[in-house]
Structure formats: structure tokens, C-alpha cells
Amino acid sequence: MAAHLSPRLTDDGSFSLHSAEFAEGFHCRSGALLEARRTYADPAQLERFSAGTELRVVDVCVGLGTNSAVLLELAAPLGLRLHWFGLEIDPAPLALALAEPSFRRQWQPALGLDLLRQLRDTGRWISPHGRGDLRWGDAREQIRWVTAQAAGRCDLVMLDAFSPRHCPQLWSQEFLAALAALLAPQGRLLTYCSAAAPRRSLA
Numbered sequence: 001m002a003a004h005l006s007p008r009l010t011d012d013g014s015f016s017l018h019s020a021e022f023a024e025g026f027h028c029r030s031g032a033l034l035e036a037r038r039t040y041a042d043p044a045q046l047e048r049f050s051a052g053t054e055l056r057v058v059d060v061c062v063g064l065g066t067n068s069a070v071l072l073e074l075a076a077p078l079g080l081r082l083h084w085f086g087l088e089i090d091p092a093p094l095a096l097a098l099a100e101p102s103f104r105r106q107w108q109p110a111l112g113l114d115l116l117r118q119l120r121d122t123g124r125w126i127s128p129h130g131r132g133d134l135r136w137g138d139a140r141e142q143i144r145w146v147t148a149q150a151a152g153r154c155d156l157v158m159l160d161a162f163s164p165r166h167c168p169q170l171w172s173q174e175f176l177a178a179l180a181a182l183l184a185p186q187g188r189l190l191t192y193c194s195a196a197a198p199r200r201s202l203a
């Protein structure tokens with residue numbers, strides 16, 4: 001286990017991690033899977049899109065990949081394809097999670113598990129259900145790579161940074177503006193954080 005990360009089982013039985021570096025858990029205690037569904041997948045309202053649509057999705061702070069794997073496993077049965085972009089500074093959370101049998105069992109082999117393994121092994125994902133690239137590095141730098149390809153055309157941007165208190169750099173007005181600029185007119189920025197300062201910046 002990387003020294004700064006320790007495993008944590010959440011209340012719905014799904015696997016998560018705690019970061020000593022950021023002094024925070026990766027997911028809420030009630031459940032990593034529960035949080036991915038309630039905070040990201042449900043508000044995405046995938047039923048808005050018709051079968052055959054390719055959704056542009058940006059996962060900011062991929063971590064274990066839970067949010068993206070849940071989204072894919074809900075999108076694929078609806079006939080939706082994903083054009084996925086991921087940003088993450090640390091490869092250890094994904095590698096550590098995939099080394100855990102209980103984490104691997106959370107996913108369908110041809111969907112979530114295939115996505116996460118390809119990302120870990122190659123930083124890319126190619127599948128009948130979509131395609132994608134993960135950029136390792138500081139999201140404030142790597143966002144430019146997404147902007148160059150997909151500014152104003154993204155359907156969903158999932159922002160799952162550690163809290164503003166522990167990771168203020170990913171809640172700055174400048175970074176939030178860069179994320180907002182990725183969105184298509186009907187696109188949605190999804191996040192768990194309802195702190196006053198980020199809300200003001202987003203408004």
C-alpha cells in the first residue's frame with residue numbers, strides 16, 4: 001500500500017481509501033458506490049439521451065475510478081457510448097483498488113472492470129461502449145488538453161476533488177471557470193461540494 005493511502009470499507013460494503021496526505025477519505029462513509037450513484041450518475045439523468053448517443057464526459061480526480069465505472073455501467077445498457085476524459089495526479093489509488101479482490105468484484109468484467117484495468121495499464125480505454133484517455137498530472141495543467149479537444153462540447157463534468165479545505169487549488173475560481181467552459185449548452189457540472197465559495201464562483 002502506498003504510504004499515504006489506507007484502505008477503508010464504506011457502509012454499503014464498497015471499497016474506498018483514506019489519504020493521509022490530504023487528511024480525508026476518498027468517499028463518504030455511507031458508501032463509495034452510493035455516492036457515485038447519488039451525486040454523479042443520478043443527477044446526470046442519462047435517460048435524457050437517446051440510444052446511440054456518444055456522451056462527452058470529463059472525470060476530474062479519477063481516484064479509484066468509482067464514479068466513471070458506475071456511470072459506464074448505467075450508460076451501456078441504455079445504448080449510450082462514452083467519449084471519456086480523465087484527470088488524476090496519482091496512479092496509486094487506481095492500482096491499489098484494482099489489487100483488491102473485493103473492489104474488482106464491484107464491477108462487471110466487460111464494463112467497469114475493463115475500463116479501470118485499461119486505464120491502469122495503458123492510460124487509454126477502447127471498448128464497444130466508448131473510448132477515452134486519462135492524463136496523469138496536476139488537473140490545473142492537464143485541463144488544457146481537454147479544453148483543446150472538447151471546449152463547449154462536454155455533456156458531463158464530474159468534479160470529485162478533496163474538499164476546498166484540504167485541496168483549495170481545485171476549487172479556485174480560475175479552475176472552476178475552466179471546467180465550466182468545457183460544458184455544452186445543456187451540459188452539467190456535477191460535484192458533491194456545496195460550500196459557499198465554490199457555489200459563488202460557479203454562479
Ligand SMILES: C[S@@+](CC[C@H](N)C(=O)[O-])C[C@H]1O[C@@H](n2cnc3c(N)ncnc32)[C@H](O)[C@@H]1O
Nearest residue numbers: 061062063064065066067088089090138139160
Ligand atoms: C476524493 S478523491 C477522488 C475519488 C474518485 N473520484 C473515485 O471515484 O474514486 C480525490 C482525488 O484527487 C486527486 N488529486 C489531488 N490533487 C490533484 C490535482 N492537483 N490534480 C489531479 N488530481 C488530484 C487525488 O489523487 C485523489 O485521487
